[in-house]
Amino acid sequence: MALVPLLTSDQFSSADQPALAKGVSTWGGVLNTWAGIGNSPGLLATYLPFLGQLNGPGALEQRVKELVAVRVAVLNHCRYTASHRCTSALAKGIGADELAAVARGELGGFTDKERLALQLAEEMTVSLPNTPLEKGLTGVSARVREDVQWSFDAAELVELVMCISVWNALARFHRVMAFDLDMPEAPVEVENQL
Template sequence: MTARVRPGGLREVGSFTWVFARVSGRIAGTGPPNLFLTLGRRRGLFHAWLWFAGRLMPGGGLPRRESELVILRVAHLRDCRYEWEHHVRLARRAGLGTKEIDRIAQGPDAEGWTPREHALLTAVDRLHRYRDLDDAAWARLRGHLSEPECIELCMLASHYEMLATVITTLRIQPDQARSPR
């Protein structure tokens, strides 16, 4: 599959995005993220999105480990390879092990999740399937999260659903691992 919109160069994305993408790639252990160099071709929108996305992750109030659980579950449900591969690297840094990452594909009812993780993953599945949470799922979630955390969870899962749509539609290619020197 070929990208529908190629990642931009310095001229197309501007110096801020160009430098930001290079630094981000170094941190992630990849080249400059194709997502940033593609979305960066629409500079003002990219800058606004970056600020918003950064407030959800890594700047959100949910623990990073839980944010990565949510994002990876969305990536799995959406079959979004780019999102999955990028966030597996981040999930490992946030403390998720290989067995936990593999178990994400099995969903909330897989053995080994804590009650809180089960509630989070159930909410993600329901938001994905129904675009809503029934009263039972909401009550289970509220048993573990505050109201502000519930707001953030809904926005985090929905944001990564939107992002998976953009990535899939534009056919953004996964980032290449940076070769060791």
């Protein structure tokens, strides 16, 4: 059961209606995340365009964005986020076998840049919250930090770190809110890793 009431489209504030209409036209209905966010008037109007900008075409390869989002969802053990991110990744041509490998942390079949992005996603998700400042200012190993700085340009790095950060925040939001799935379950190999 969701932590907050899930609003119907007519219950959203007038400030959120344009973003909601655009989201519904894209996804075919009100997603549970939006229905929860709608309890804070005006937030959806900021959230949807920001997420669309971040997850849409940009400096960072779309494939990298999709892969790190799935990895973050799995590391946070979030069925809702995994469902959404796998649906997106599959629609963008990433194979179910690749998603299963990402979920298991088996990165051998990916390009160097993809592996590095996935390693950064894992460190930001797992290590960073458990690394006190005196043990590491960034919470990320110096090796991974240096490698990503060498492999990605500044625009790519901003998008990569922001994508990882946003999916960490959203996976945690989704888990605590306890939204029911409103998209297909993640492939079984991904689901088994949650």
